[in-house]
Amino acid sequence: MAALVLSLLILSMAGHSSASWCVCKTGLSDSVLQNTLDYACGNGADCNPTHPKAPCFNPDNVRSHCSYAVNSFFQKKHQAPGTCDFSGTATPTNTDPSYSGCTFPTSASGSGGSTTVTPGTTNPKGSSTTTTLPGGRSPYSGTSTDGLFGNNSTGATGTGINPDY
Numbered sequence: 001m002a003a004l005v006l007s008l009l010i011l012s013m014a015g016h017s018s019a020s021w022c023v024c025k026t027g028l029s030d031s032v033l034q035n036t037l038d039y040a041c042g043n044g045a046d047c048n049p050t051h052p053k054a055p056c057f058n059p060d061n062v063r064s065h066c067s068y069a070v071n072s073f074f075q076k077k078h079q080a081p082g083t084c085d086f087s088g089t090a091t092p093t094n095t096d097p098s099y100s101g102c103t104f105p106t107s108a109s110g111s112g113g114s115t116t117v118t119p120g121t122t123n124p125k126g127s128s129t130t131t132t133l134p135g136g137r138s139p140y141s142g143t144s145t146d147g148l149f150g151n152n153s154t155g156a157t158g159t160g161i162n163p164d165y
Helices: 002-015 030-042 062-076
Strands: 019-022 088-093
Touching: 002 088, 019 030, 019 062, 062 088
Parallel strands: none
Antiparallel strands: 019 088
16 A cells, blocks of 8 residues: 555656756857747746846846746746756756845746737847747747748749839
8 A cells, every 4th residue: 555655656746847946057148048038938937027127127137037037937837847948048956046036936826927028029128129930939940931031932022112102
Protein backbone atom coordinates (compact mmCIF):
# COMPACT_ATOMS: atom_id res chain seq x y z
CA MET A 1 0.00 0.00 0.00
CA ALA A 2 2.82 2.41 0.90
CA ALA A 3 4.49 1.68 -2.44
CA LEU A 4 1.26 2.55 -4.26
CA VAL A 5 0.93 5.86 -2.41
CA LEU A 6 4.57 6.69 -3.10
CA SER A 7 4.13 5.84 -6.78
CA LEU A 8 1.07 8.07 -7.06
CA LEU A 9 2.91 10.90 -5.32
CA ILE A 10 5.82 10.63 -7.74
CA LEU A 11 3.49 10.48 -10.74
CA SER A 12 1.58 13.54 -9.55
CA MET A 13 4.82 15.51 -9.45
CA ALA A 14 6.02 14.34 -12.87
CA GLY A 15 5.78 16.93 -15.63
CA HIS A 16 5.94 19.94 -13.34
CA SER A 17 8.89 22.25 -13.00
CA SER A 18 10.76 22.20 -9.72
CA ALA A 19 11.61 25.88 -10.16
CA SER A 20 9.37 28.61 -8.86
CA TRP A 21 10.50 31.40 -11.19
CA CYS A 22 11.76 32.00 -14.72
CA VAL A 23 14.37 34.64 -15.62
CA CYS A 24 16.19 35.82 -18.73
CA LYS A 25 19.73 34.56 -19.10
CA THR A 26 22.75 36.80 -18.64
CA GLY A 27 25.26 37.42 -21.40
CA LEU A 28 22.68 37.94 -24.15
CA SER A 29 22.35 41.10 -26.24
CA ASP A 30 19.64 43.63 -25.48
CA SER A 31 18.09 43.00 -28.90
CA VAL A 32 17.73 39.26 -28.19
CA LEU A 33 16.24 40.00 -24.77
CA GLN A 34 13.92 42.60 -26.31
CA ASN A 35 12.58 39.96 -28.72
CA THR A 36 11.94 37.65 -25.78
CA LEU A 37 10.26 40.47 -23.82
CA ASP A 38 8.06 41.37 -26.79
CA TYR A 39 7.06 37.75 -27.35
CA ALA A 40 6.16 37.16 -23.68
CA CYS A 41 4.19 40.42 -23.41
CA GLY A 42 2.37 39.74 -26.68
CA ASN A 43 1.41 36.22 -25.67
CA GLY A 44 -0.25 36.55 -22.28
CA ALA A 45 2.37 37.78 -19.83
CA ASP A 46 1.32 40.60 -17.51
CA CYS A 47 3.82 43.32 -18.40
CA ASN A 48 1.95 46.19 -16.74
CA PRO A 49 4.27 46.19 -13.68
CA THR A 50 7.22 47.03 -15.99
CA HIS A 51 5.60 50.17 -17.41
CA PRO A 52 6.78 53.65 -16.33
CA LYS A 53 5.72 54.56 -12.76
CA ALA A 54 4.80 50.90 -12.06
CA PRO A 55 6.53 48.93 -9.28
CA CYS A 56 8.88 46.93 -11.55
CA PHE A 57 9.86 49.67 -14.00
CA ASN A 58 13.19 50.29 -12.23
CA PRO A 59 15.78 49.27 -12.94
CA ASP A 60 14.82 50.46 -16.39
CA ASN A 61 16.72 47.95 -18.50
CA VAL A 62 15.77 45.25 -20.96
CA ARG A 63 17.06 42.33 -18.89
CA SER A 64 15.00 43.29 -15.80
CA HIS A 65 11.84 43.80 -17.82
CA CYS A 66 12.51 40.61 -19.78
CA SER A 67 12.84 38.56 -16.58
CA TYR A 68 9.58 39.91 -15.20
CA ALA A 69 7.79 39.17 -18.48
CA VAL A 70 9.08 35.60 -18.93
CA ASN A 71 8.28 34.83 -15.30
CA SER A 72 4.73 36.09 -15.74
CA PHE A 73 4.37 33.96 -18.89
CA PHE A 74 5.81 30.92 -17.04
CA GLN A 75 3.32 31.38 -14.18
CA LYS A 76 0.38 31.86 -16.58
CA LYS A 77 1.33 28.51 -18.13
CA HIS A 78 1.34 26.94 -14.64
CA GLN A 79 5.13 26.37 -14.77
CA ALA A 80 4.62 23.75 -17.47
CA PRO A 81 7.77 22.15 -18.91
CA GLY A 82 9.14 24.12 -21.85
CA THR A 83 7.38 27.38 -20.95
CA CYS A 84 10.58 28.90 -19.56
CA ASP A 85 12.87 28.44 -22.54
CA PHE A 86 12.06 31.14 -25.09
CA SER A 87 14.48 29.68 -27.65
CA GLY A 88 17.20 29.40 -25.02
CA THR A 89 16.99 32.97 -23.73
CA ALA A 90 15.39 32.17 -20.34
CA THR A 91 15.97 29.65 -17.58
CA PRO A 92 14.03 28.34 -14.56
CA THR A 93 15.39 29.20 -11.10
CA ASN A 94 14.69 28.47 -7.46
CA THR A 95 16.19 31.82 -6.44
CA ASP A 96 13.57 34.53 -5.95
CA PRO A 97 14.36 37.36 -8.44
CA SER A 98 12.08 39.81 -6.59
CA TYR A 99 13.63 43.05 -5.40
CA SER A 100 12.60 46.03 -3.31
CA GLY A 101 9.10 47.03 -4.39
CA CYS A 102 8.86 44.44 -7.19
CA THR A 103 7.53 41.00 -6.37
CA PHE A 104 7.79 38.29 -9.02
CA PRO A 105 4.70 36.03 -8.85
CA THR A 106 5.04 32.31 -8.13
CA SER A 107 1.64 31.26 -9.45
CA ALA A 108 -0.80 32.05 -12.23
CA SER A 109 -3.12 33.81 -9.79
CA GLY A 110 -0.30 36.13 -8.71
CA SER A 111 0.72 37.09 -12.21
CA GLY A 112 -2.15 39.53 -12.80
CA GLY A 113 -3.92 40.17 -16.07
CA SER A 114 -2.32 40.01 -19.46
CA THR A 115 -0.84 42.69 -21.64
CA THR A 116 -1.08 42.35 -25.37
CA VAL A 117 1.32 44.34 -27.49
CA THR A 118 -0.49 45.47 -30.61
CA PRO A 119 1.57 44.74 -33.73
CA GLY A 120 3.36 47.79 -35.02
CA THR A 121 3.01 49.80 -31.81
CA THR A 122 5.76 50.63 -29.38
CA ASN A 123 6.44 48.10 -26.70
CA PRO A 124 5.94 48.93 -23.01
CA LYS A 125 9.52 50.18 -22.78
CA GLY A 126 8.89 52.41 -25.79
CA SER A 127 12.17 51.73 -27.61
CA SER A 128 11.14 49.51 -30.50
CA THR A 129 8.18 48.08 -32.33
CA THR A 130 6.72 44.63 -32.09
CA THR A 131 5.46 42.90 -35.17
CA THR A 132 3.49 39.68 -35.03
CA LEU A 133 4.05 37.63 -38.15
CA PRO A 134 1.08 36.42 -40.22
CA GLY A 135 -0.64 33.43 -38.69
CA GLY A 136 0.38 34.47 -35.17
CA ARG A 137 3.87 33.01 -35.44
CA SER A 138 6.42 34.05 -32.87
CA PRO A 139 9.39 36.28 -33.68
CA TYR A 140 11.53 33.14 -33.36
CA SER A 141 10.19 31.14 -36.26
CA GLY A 142 9.55 31.70 -39.91
CA THR A 143 9.49 34.80 -42.03
CA SER A 144 6.65 36.69 -43.56
CA THR A 145 5.82 35.36 -47.00
CA ASP A 146 2.68 37.41 -47.41
CA GLY A 147 2.54 40.68 -49.25
CA LEU A 148 4.91 42.72 -51.33
CA PHE A 149 8.06 41.94 -49.36
CA GLY A 150 7.48 38.20 -49.31
CA ASN A 151 6.51 36.30 -52.42
CA ASN A 152 4.26 39.05 -53.79
CA SER A 153 1.19 36.90 -53.19
CA THR A 154 -0.95 40.02 -53.45
CA GLY A 155 -0.23 40.29 -57.16
CA ALA A 156 0.71 43.96 -56.75
CA THR A 157 2.74 45.55 -59.53
CA GLY A 158 4.12 48.97 -60.25
CA THR A 159 6.53 51.36 -58.65
CA GLY A 160 4.83 51.75 -55.29
CA ILE A 161 3.56 55.24 -56.02
CA ASN A 162 -0.15 55.76 -55.46
CA PRO A 163 -1.52 57.84 -58.36
CA ASP A 164 -4.64 58.71 -56.34
CA TYR A 165 -2.74 61.37 -54.33
